[in-house]
Amino acid sequence: MTNALEIGGLIKTYGDGFQALKGIDMNVREGDFFALLGPNGAGKSTTLGIVSSLVNKTAGTVRVFGHDIDTSLSDAKLHLGVVPQEFNFNQFEKVFDIVTTQAGYYGIPMKKAKVSAEKYLRKLGLWDKKDTPARMLSGGMKRRLMIARALVHEPKLLILDEPTAGVDIELRRSMWTFLEEMNRQGTTIILTTHYLEEAEALCRNIAIIDHGRILKHTSKRELLQQLHVETFVLDTESPLASAPALADFPCRLDGEGALEIDVEKGQGLNRVFVQLEALGIKVVSMRTKANRLEELFIRMVEENANEGAAPVSAGGAV
Amino acid sequence: MTPQAKMTAFNTIVLREIRRFTRIWPQTLLPPAVTMTLYFIIFGNLIGSRIGDMGGFDYMSFIVPGLIMMAVITSSYANVVSSFFSMKFQRSIEELLVSPVPDWIILAGYVCGGMARGLGIGFIVTLLSLGFTRLEIHNLPMVVVTVFLTSALFALGGFINAMLATKFDDISIVPTFVLTPLTYLGGVFYSINMLPEFWQGVSMINPILYMVNAFRFGILGVSDVNPFVALGMILVFITLLSAVALRMLQRGKGIRH
Numbered sequence: 215m216t217n218a219l220e221i222g223g224l225i226k227t228y229g230d231g232f233q234a235l236k237g238i239d240m241n242v243r244e245g246d247f248f249a250l251l252g253p254n255g256a257g258k259s260t261t262l263g264i265v266s267s268l269v270n271k272t273a274g275t276v277r278v279f280g281h282d283i284d285t286s287l288s289d290a291k292l293h294l295g296v297v298p299q300e301f302n303f304n305q306f307e308k309v310f311d312i313v314t315t316q317a318g319y320y321g322i323p324m325k326k327a328k329v330s331a332e333k334y335l336r337k338l339g340l341w342d343k344k345d346t347p348a349r350m351l352s353g354g355m356k357r358r359l360m361i362a363r364a365l366v367h368e369p370k371l372l373i374l375d376e377p378t379a380g381v382d383i384e385l386r387r388s389m390w391t392f393l394e395e396m397n398r399q400g401t402t403i404i405l406t407t408h409y410l411e412e413a414e415a416l417c418r419n420i421a422i423i424d425h426g427r428i429l430k431h432t433s434k435r436e437l438l439q440q441l442h443v444e445t446f447v448l449d450t451e452s453p454l455a456s457a458p459a460l461a462d463f464p465c466r467l468d469g470e471g472a473l474e475i476d477v478e479k480g481q482g483l484n485r486v487f488v489q490l491e492a493l494g495i496k497v498v499s500m501r502t503k504a505n506r507l508e509e510l511f512i513r514m515v516e517e518n519a520n521e522g523a524a525p526v527s528a529g530g531a532v
Numbered sequence: 533m534t535p536q537a538k539m540t541a542f543n544t545i546v547l548r549e550i551r552r553f554t555r556i557w558p559q560t561l562l563p564p565a566v567t568m569t570l571y572f573i574i575f576g577n578l579i580g581s582r583i584g585d586m587g588g589f590d591y592m593s594f595i596v597p598g599l600i601m602m603a604v605i606t607s608s609y610a611n612v613v614s615s616f617f618s619m620k621f622q623r624s625i626e627e628l629l630v631s632p633v634p635d636w637i638i639l640a641g642y643v644c645g646g647m648a649r650g651l652g653i654g655f656i657v658t659l660l661s662l663g664f665t666r667l668e669i670h671n672l673p674m675v676v677v678t679v680f681l682t683s684a685l686f687a688l689g690g691f692i693n694a695m696l697a698t699k700f701d702d703i704s705i706v707p708t709f710v711l712t713p714l715t716y717l718g719g720v721f722y723s724i725n726m727l728p729e730f731w732q733g734v735s736m737i738n739p740i741l742y743m744v745n746a747f748r749f750g751i752l753g754v755s756d757v758n759p760f761v762a763l764g765m766i767l768v769f770i771t772l773l774s775a776v777a778l779r780m781l782q783r784g785k786g787i788r789h
Contacts (some may be wrong), residue, residue, distance in 0.1 A: 228789065266630045269789045288533055291632040302623035311551070318544025319631035321537020363627070 216280065218244045218293075218371045218402035219265065224274035226260050226426075234260040236426040238274070242419070244370070247397045248404045249413035249434075252423035253515055258406040259299060261423070262373050266296040278371060292320065295369030297360045299376045299406075305349035309340060312348060313363050320367035327366065334362040337392065354385045361389075365396070372396065374405040378412060390416055410511055414438075422511060424518045439479075445503035446483070448473040451496040460489045474503060533632050541633045542641050549645025553611055560611070560649060561656065564603045568657045571599050572664045575721065587723045587754045596661045597748040598720030601682065603657045605715060605740065606707065608650030608683040612642050612690030613703045620694065625787055635781040639691065639774070646687030647680070654679055667751060674759060675750030681766045682743045686711075688773040695780045695787070714740045719748075724756045739765060 224238040235257050242248045252258050263269030265276055267287065276283045278290035303312045310331060317327030335341045338358040343351060348359060357377060364372060374393075378386045386409075393416065397403050407413055413420060414434065421431040430437065449472050457466045457473065463486055465475040473495075475486055490497060533541070553560040572592070580591030587594055619625040628638055661667065669675055689706075697703045718740030724732050735741055742762035749755035755762075780786075 263789065267788070268626055268629055270784055288632040288634065291630065292533075294630065296626075296630045298623075298626060300623065302626045304619070304622055304624045306555075311548075315544055315548055316627055316631070318548075319541050319628060319633050321533050321540045321632070323540055 216244050217241050217277070218246065218279055219404065220275070220277040221261070221265070222275040224261065224264065224276065225272045226257075226264065226269065227272045234426050235264075235272075235274075238423070238426070238428055240421050240428060240431060242371075242402060242404055244279070244402055245397075245400060246402055246404075246419055247394075247417045248402070249417035249420045250404060250406045250423060251410065251413055251420060251511060252406075256424045257426040258423055259375055260426075262296075262375055262404070262406065266294060266373060267291065268296075268298075292367070293370045295364035295367065295372045297357075297364045297372070297374040297377055299379065301348075301356050301360065303348050303356075303359065303363065306347055308345050308347055309335065309351070309359055310344035312359065313366050316363045317366045322367055330366050330368065331362070334365045338362050339388075354381045357381055358389070361392075369401070371402045371404070374403065376406055376408065378407065378409060386412070422514055424515050429514050429518055443476050443478050446475050446477060446486075447501050447503050448475060448490075448497045449499045451498050454495070458490070458493050458495060460486065463489070533634070538634065538637055541631070542637050542644075545628075545633075545638065545641025546644045546648065549611065549615060549642065550648050552615055553645075553649045560607075561653065564607055564653050565656050565660060568599055568603055569660055571595070572661060576664055587725075587752070589752055589754070590665075592665045593752065594723075594748075595721055596665055596667065597751045598718075598744045600654050600657050600661065601679070601744050601747045602715050602720055604650045604654040604679055604683050605686045605743070606711060607653040608646045608686040609690040609693075609707060609711060611649040612646035612687045613694045613697070613707070615645065616642055616691060616694035617697050617700070617703045620697075620787060621700075629784075629787065635778055639688075639777050639781060642691055643684055643687040646690055647683040650683040650687065651679065654683070669751055670753035671750045673750075674763075675747060677763065678743065678746040678750055678759075678766070681763065681770065682747070685743075685766055685770050685773065688770065688777055691777050692773060692780065695777070695785050698786065714738050715744075717741075718744050719756055720744055739769065742766070 219240070219242040221238055221240040224235050224240075225233070226235040227233045238257070238261060240250075240261075250258050250261065260269055264271045265278065265283075267283065276290075279293045281287075281290035281293070283290045307315075313331040313335060314324065314327040317330055318324070322330065332341065332344075335344055338361060340355060340358055340362060343355060348356065351359060357380075361374070361377065364374075377393075378389055381389065390412070393403060393405075403416075405413070405417070417434055419433050420437055422429045447468065453471045454467060454473060460475070462481065463475050463477060465473055468474050477483060477486065487497070575595060576592035580595070583591045585591070616625070619628075658667070693703060693706050717735065718738050719735070724735045724741065727735060736757070742757055742765050745755040745757045746759040746762035746766075749759040
């Protein structure tokens with residue numbers, strides 16, 4: 215299978231001398247749903263900015279479906295759809311005009327552009343707003359407009375920089391469903407997000423970046439296997455006055471009276487329930503606490519900070 | 533991109549520009565029409581009737597070509613500088629930068645968009661002038677070539693100004709402190725033959741003098757300068773500014789980090 219994106223030795227030094235990227239190597243396979251994660255200022259947006267030609271690189275190579283941005287930029291761009299972090303459309307233009315104009319920039323004749331614009335505006339629930347000036351849209355609608363605009367030329371690689379920032383939960387979930395559907399239909403997706411729950415729910419492969427270096431570049435499954443302790447939250451039938459003493463399983467009550475139990479990898483949950491049964495505690499429901507990826511992410515970034523931003527792992531191609 | 537796709541992209545930029553300035557016509561089309569009508573009434577009719585002939589023509593006939601050119605110059609410039617800078621400011625320029633449109637098509641699209649407004653205004657002002665004087669075209673090809681090239685040149689100037697501008701003040705400095713004085717001193721309202729020799733010499737370094745006079749030659753058949761030298765100068769400036777604008781686009785001056 216070919217790579218949708220190949221990045222090699224990517225360096226970016228800004229005019230003031232700040233080195234935002236210190237030699238990034240990253241590959242994303244065709245058809246992948248890929249997350250680029252990192253704290254603020256880690257280099258995520260700079261990386262994606264270089265891929266989408268909004269930022270000039272200092273050194274390194276970038277190939278989009280085999281097209282080098284140094285030698286065949288136009289071909290590389292044809293395969294690319296970009297949803298930036300901040301709203302970047304003309305606030306005074308109408309929704310339909312924004313999307314069809316973008317299609318025109320890709321050389322799509324107006325007749326076809328109108329069909330494609332209608333398709334994506336309908337899919338994203340914006341068709342009834344097609345004649346509305348963009349400034350009149352809600353924040354969530356503006357985000358969806360940017361997705362429709364990025365898809366109007368049907369790119370093979372879709373890059374989304376914080377696509378669900380500031381979007382309510384219901385809309386976020388519907389955007390997830392939409393993106394999963396696009397991915398199932400063959401669009402390779404790369405996203406950056408601060409909601410690690412989002413990355414865990416959607417992505418198959420992940421790169422973690424910090425201080426301009428890739429800390430980890432692997433599959434989500436492999437990454438999560440590195441998590442040795444998982445915390446489960448148990449709701450009990452009767453409220454507990456205090457956390458019970460369980461052999462080998464540290465536990466405590468959370469703020470709402472639910473029981474949090476830390477379970478190490480390989481311990482299994484059966485012994486937890488046997489002990490709770492013996493204590494007469496009846497469990498009515500159970501869930502994992504927060505998301506596991508978040509724990510890993512925080513741990514890696516902290517380790518990286520403690521090691522003076524030295525790379526933990528160069529990471530292999532996924 | 534195929535040549536056909538490039539053509540579509542070019543048309544898209546031009547049509548978008550036309551849609552923009554027609555949507556906000558009270559800001560773009562109406563003011564020059566009102567201003568020029570006032571010029572015709574005050575300078576042409578009221579004051580002009582007391583001035584007498586200039587260059588062998590009544591004063592109204594003399595100033596009409598200059599006023600048309602002034603409107604074309606300021607509108608061509610203003611369209612590109614305000615549109616492109618607004619796109620930079622709102623970051624909607626990124627829509628173009630992520631697309632496969634070649635830089636030269638972006639430049640050509642904006643310049644033609646500026647020309648559409650400049651020439652549109654020129655046409656409106658010409659129609660208005662017919663209410664005050666008779667226009668007899670002396671040399672139509674000269675009129676057409678001069679007005680098209682001048683419009684293109686100032687649209688290019690507006691583009692470079694927008695590329696360099698970092699705040700809204702920067703897009704009004706050149707029109708206010710450079711373009712307007714050069715236009716007023718470019719022989720719109722007088723023949724430089726009226727000036728003392730020293731100031732005639734100084735006037736000759738004003739490029740707008742050449743454009744106004746080439747256009748006046750096309751309409752009235754009189755000019756303070758050789759109109760073909762004027763056309764040559766405009767072409768040289770167009771070549772020069774196109775090269776500068778393209779270089780800036782390729783380097784992403786002010787639009788790419």
